[in-house]
Amino acid sequence: MLSGVFGFWMWQFLGRLHPLMVHFPVALLVVALVLEAIAFRKKNDVLRPGIQVVLAVGAASAVLAVMFGLLLIANDDYSGDVLNAHLWFGVATAALSVVTLWFHTKIFKHQKINFLKLYRAGLLLTVIGVTVAGHLGASLTHGADFLTEVLPQADDESGPETESPASMALIKAGGDHTFTEKELDLLSLEVRTIFAHNCYKCHSADKIKGELRLDKKEFVMKGGESGPVIDLKDPDNSELVRRISLPRSDEDVMPSKGKSLSKDEIAIIKLWISKGAHWPDNAGEIKLFPMAALAPRTPALPPARPGDNNAVDRFVGAYFDKNKIEWPTLIDDKLYIRRVYLDIVGLLPPPETIDAFVANKNPDKRNQLVKELLGMNDAYAQHWLTFWNDALRNDYTGTGYITGGRFGITDWLYESLRDNKPYDAFVRELISPGKRSEGFIRGIQWRGTINASQRVEMQAAQNVSQVLLGLNLKCASCHDSFVSDWKLKDAYAFASIFSDTTLEINRCDKPTGKMAGTKILFEELGTIDSTVSVEEKLKQLSVFLTSPKNGRLYRTLVNRMWAQLMGRGIIEPVDLMDNKPWSQDLLDWLASDFVENNHDIKTLIYTIVTSRTYQLPSVALDDENKINSESFAFGGPLLRRLSAEQFADAVSTVVYPLYPDSTRQYVPAVPASSFARSSLVKNDNLLTALGRPNRENVTTKRSSQANLLQAMELTNGAMFNTVLARGARQWQVKYATSDQLVHEVYRKALGRNPAEAERKAAVAILGPKPEANGVEDLLWSVLLLPEFQLIQ
Known part of the structure; x- marks a missing residue:
């Protein structure tokens, strides 16, 4: 790594020059567009030499901005989807600026006027790109509402009234009411929930603005850099109450970003202080994000209708009834055979096979065809190898293989697919591996100095949680997650299972001096013995994760298979299994049926592709982002492009x-x-x-x-x-x-x-x-x- 040669501080320092460099392309490329507009309006080329210089300097600074930005990402505490979007818009903008400069050079130096339209289109796209990249950069540093919070509709002195029945009951009880211990606990819970949703982004372990933390009792009572924020003797004059009651335009208002607290929320906080700011010593952490149930569930089958020979159709039929969706006509034989061939073995059906299938009058021919395809073991394995290679990051060349720091599992994986190994055994052999299957949890041994969150034990924790449990542990590998309730200590405790030494917790790549424990993410599945060898810990983990009571493991798998065959999971994204499914009953039943059928993936595929639901006409989405929309309504398989x-x-x-x-x-x-x-x-x-x-x-x-x-x-x-x-x-x-x-x-x-x-x-x-x-x-x-x- 470069930091090992010149010192970490140098690259971090250069990375922090990124905002300075960004202003060059922003200003100069916009100036170039303005000059081009003037030249276009006056229909002359007198400005062409100036435009050439401005474009050249702008393109060069755009490239430098990208380089410094990469250093900033590598050496500072930035991550997430906004960062990725900012990065790629920045890279694309830099590339466009260079291409635009090249087009203009052809016009300016070589008088090739046929490049004029391409140049102007490139310049316009470049300015649009730098604008979007700039907005995303501002979102990273100032918050996603950096622009919108100043709009008139955002300048509201109070947010929406709280809809919590508990809050309303407590407010109605009033200050003269003598609160019971249970009511005080409820009042504390309401206040801590308000803090969690509105204040933690500036006043928690992840960011301590003004030396004030509001996530733990001792910190709340201590106050911040200006002293205590709670006055039990005079609640209305407490600094906390004063700040949250200020007009939205006041620079001291809290929260400083987004909407102010509602009147009811302020009233709840005042009432809480007046009652002694009760905070139970055993109060757990407030959960900001939903978390799906872990235990399995077998819902009752909805009533059958004519033609409902598959349980999937009974659940989908109930969903269609609820959402007033009519059953479309099923696809014809030619579409079905092509679809099922590509989905099961990944190949086009031969023309003569199509002819024979269409001519076949057997009403059960589609079911028979699926059985035949699932019986083509090698063709099946060669097709599904792609899916599992992606998920288990198994490949034949690339980073790690050259240096002996990566281990392929192709032999084991191919044979597991060909032999239709039960999924519980498949998972156990991945987590508690032999030599042929160890590559997944051994990950990639990167060369040089790496971020603590990318050491092999942490890679194992991240990948096992993502692939097998459908949860994101990557954010929590650097700091407490911003997208879930998983904490840094949870990630390190889970990673310790894969380690033969005690791990020191690093927050944002800086050692904390605290040593991690050893713990499975869902403790109700079992307790890992931290005193035994890593091999024994992995064996325990493999048994706990594949336990029948771990409904999450099997829901995650059936959701992934549904997504492969239908174009969209019952839950999307498929790695976020705490999101709401469009049919909880269908998901739970498929997982339960999968376990009852001995974790047989081929049986699961058969159940799905022989359903009338799979045989519905494909649905086209005009925007791929709608796949993840909360308002998504299932109407049939999505139109998919060949892989x-x-x-x-x-x-x-x-x-x-x-x-x-x-x-x-x-x-x-x-x-x-x-x-x-x-x-x-x-x-x-x-x-x-x-x-x-x-x-x-x-x-x-x-x-x-x-x-x-x-x-x-x-x-x-x-x-x-x-x-x-x-x-x-x-x-x-x-x-x-x-x-x-x-x-x-x-x-x-x-x-x-x-x-x-x-x-x-x-x-x-x-x-x-x-x-x-x-x-x-x-x-x-x-x-x-x-x-x-x-x-x-």
């Missing part, structure tokens, strides 16, 4: 093998075929462009949206175009007439005959006898059709 591996294998099937069989990384016990499945090969530019991650981090959900990188790779990518050219020559040799060739291309790629208009257009391009270039164009155009690229 990188599905697309690559489809190209290999239709056109020409992208990967010769010799390129696969996993060889033992895998039957030889005409091409290597893309799940078994190293990552490359094509797969990366299509969405395959580098697997240095856990990936449990890939984006289904197309992007510019994909478009570029499928248009100009060398690998893709080489395969198209080779495939075109084979197709040209095999079919003597264009009519035959077009017919077979459509059948093999899309599972149908071409429409007459499609046939005529293709034949007109190819001519009576196909030429290689024309065939290549035809293959390319068919592969880029939404019908080919989407799972409908």
Whole structure:
């Protein structure tokens, strides 16, 4: 690491120059846009030399701002989704500024006027990008409401009236009422809840503004840098009451950001002080965030209706009734066979198999087809290997493998999938591993000096909690989490299970001098013996986590499988299992049924894909962000894009093998075929462009949206175009007439005959006898059709 060469302070110091550097591109790029607008209006180029200088300095400072920003991220206490968005908008803006400068140079120095529109579009996008990045940066330093809090509607002297029945009852009782011990406890709980929701962001262990903390009794009674904030003898003149009662415009008002406290909330705090500021010694921490129940639950099945042969449909039917949704007509056989082939084995169905399936009159043929596909053990394993490689960050090359600091689990994983290992055994072997399965919890041994939150024990704690339990422990690995109630001490106690030494707690990478205990996240599952070896601790953990009473483990798994097959989990995001499901009963029943069926993943898949629910027409969302919306309403499987591996294998099937069989990384016990499945090969530019991650981090959900990188790779990518050219020559040799060739291309790629208009257009391009270039164009155009690229 650089800090090891020049000293940590230097890089931290340079990182903190990031805000200074940011102002250069912000100002100069906006100036460039203004100058360009003037030049456009006056229709002359007299300002062109000045614009060139401004763009050059702006682009250079934008690049430097990104570099210093990366140093700031690496050496200071910043994390979260806003940071990631700020980072990538900043990187994109810097890149755009360089491209814009290049376009302008072509105009200014080489007089290439055809670049003018591209340059102006680039400049406009750059200014938009730097504006968005700047806003996100301000959100990081000043809060998400930095802009909105000054708007008229935000300048409200009081927030909404409290809706807590307990609060209303306490206020109504009044100061003259003699409070019982139970009422005092309730009053204390109400006050601590108000503190937690409104004050902790500035006055808790994570941030102590004015030396005041309001999260523990002793700190509240002590007060802040100006002295005590509570006056038991004169509650109305307490500094705390004075501050929360100030107008919103006053610089001393508390809370300083967001809405002021409501009148009822202020009244509750006054009443609490007047009654002695009661704070029970055994008062637990206030939970700010919801947490799902841990125990399993088996809900009763809703009444069956005609055609409800699957329990899934009974729950979905009840959901449709509640939300006044009509059952759509089910998809036809051609769509169903394509969908289920791609979902179970990741391949396109052969044309002759489609024909036979459509002609089959057996009413049970869809169920039989699913059984046949699930029985294709190697094809099933090769497809689902992609999902588990992403989740368990298993790969064949990359960071860690070069230095011997990372350990593959492909042999063990492939055999587990092929043999349909029960999920409880699968999890136990991951957590308490042998040599073949130890790579998951051993993580990546990064080179050089690393952040304390990325030591291998902490990686294990983070990844086990994310993948197996659907909870985010990453924030809590650096400091008390801002997105959940998990604390830094919880993360370190859990990480200690994976460690053979006692861990010292580091907060934001700074040692605290406190040593971590050893504790499972959900203590009701069991107690870990901290005195035994790490191997024994892992064995205990593996037993506790797979216990039948850990409903969360099995809900997390069935939710992930539902998301893979339906495009969206019953809970989203799939890593946040404390979020509200759109059907709690369906989720609980699937998890309970999964356990009753001996943790059999194939049985779970069979249950889902043979349901009428799975066979509903796909639903398209115009905005991928709506997937995570709380207002999401289930109406059927989401329209999905083929994964990188599905697309690559489809190209290999239709056109020409992208990967010769010799390129696969996993060889033992895998039957030889005409091409290597893309799940078994190293990552490359094509797969990366299509969405395959580098697997240095856990990936449990890939984006289904197309992007510019994909478009570029499928248009100009060398690998893709080489395969198209080779495939075109084979197709040209095999079919003597264009009519035959077009017919077979459509059948093999899309599972149908071409429409007459499609046939005529293709034949007109190819001519009576196909030429290689024309065939290549035809293959390319068919592969880029939404019908080919989407799972409908």
